[in-house]
Amino acid sequence: MLKLAADENFNNDIIRGLLRRKPDLDIVRIQDVGLSGADDPTVLGWAAQEERILLTHDVKTITRYAYKRVDADQAMPGVFEVSRRFGDNWLLSIEARTFLGLPEDDLFYSLRDDGFIQLELAYYF
Numbered sequence: 001m002l003k004l005a006a007d008e009n010f011n012n013d014i015i016r017g018l019l020r021r022k023p024d025l026d027i028v029r030i031q032d033v034g035l036s037g038a039d040d041p042t043v044l045g046w047a048a049q050e051e052r053i054l055l056t057h058d059v060k061t062i063t064r065y066a067y068k069r070v071d072a073d074q075a076m077p078g079v080f081e082v083s084r085r086f087g088d089n090w091l092l093s094i095e096a097r098t099f100l101g102l103p104e105d106d107l108f109y110s111l112r113d114d115g116f117i118q119l120e121l122a123y124y125f
Helices: 012-021 040-049 062-071
Strands: 003-006 026-029 053-056 079-081 084-086 090-098 115-123
Touching (some): 003 040, 040 062
Parallel strands (some): 003 053, 053 079
Antiparallel strands (some): 084 090
């Protein structure tokens, strides 16, 4: 089952919406597990230890620290960076997928070396 962790500044409206659509979703907020104010490497380390994919709006630093974990051969279940609107016309979307740190008996083990990241900036008029 998919296990998620929402970064401290992640939009709570999104969390509530996810739980309305799927009440049994396994999601925790970083501040609810005692990591309020923790730095990014600490949050990523906790998420890896708990085998949770991190949901975040942080496009500036989380990805950099996630790649540092990968380079150091540390577990990295994944990070989903969720898009944000800038004003009425601009939308920035970043999508990332990773299958790192999977045990050999996992269904997705064959994808362990595959990664995906996409950046999209759109202007609506």
